[in-house]
Amino acid sequence: RSKYFQGSLKGYPKDITTIQSQSLNPNKDTLLIFEGFTDFLSFFTVKNLQTPKDLKYDVIVLNSLSFIPKLIEEILPNSDYKELHCYLDTDNAGRKAINTLLLELDDIKVVDKSNLYAKSGGDLNDIL
Numbered sequence: 512r513s514k515y516f517q518g519s520l521k522g523y524p525k526d527i528t529t530i531q532s533q534s535l536n537p538n539k540d541t542l543l544i545f546e547g548f549t550d551f552l553s554f555f556t557v558k559n560l561q562t563p564k565d566l567k568y569d570v571i572v573l574n575s576l577s578f579i580p581k582l583i584e585e586i587l588p589n590s591d592y593k594e595l596h597c598y599l600d601t602d603n604a605g606r607k608a609i610n611t612l613l614l615e616l617d618d619i620k621v622v623d624k625s626n627l628y629a630k631s632g633g634d635l636n637d638i639l
Contacts, residue, residue, distance in 0.1 A: 527578050527586070530570040533563045542592040543570045544582070546599045546608075550635040554598060557638060568596075576608045583615050594620045601625045601633035 528548065532538070545551040551572050560566055569592075571582065576599070587595075595612065599605035605625065612621045631637040 525574045525578075527581060528572040528574060529586075530563075530566075530572070532566055532569050534565070534567045536567065537569070538567045539569070539591065540593040541568050542590070542595050543568045544595055544597045544599070545570065545572045545635070546576060546605065547574060548572050550598055553636045553639055557635075576604050579608050579611055583612070587616065587619060592619055594622060596622045596624050598624050598635050600635075601629045605633075 530551075543554070545554065551570060555566070558565075571586070573579070573582065595616070597609055597612065599608055609621065609623050609625075625633075628635050628638045
């Protein structure tokens, strides 16, 4: 991780990454949303998850907040999720993304989980 570089492999444009729960008892009502992949890996570490089978939720890693419209228009309307747990940064862009989700989603409860790490620096990675 570097605060000076955020990119993707040459020839591969950024896109949303989806990770399906491999748990024997998944919670299919809740979707976890992460801004970046290192945020997801930090969550995995903080929750002391050992294998993908320990993850009880489906996950979407946005890889860029510019994919919020795609999430709202293409992914969520074709799903059965009842709640989104959002682990976005507490900067202006993250706040704006949360507000957009709250305004645009009527049938899905949006839960801002940033209160768990806001005091540590505003990024889920900062609590490690």
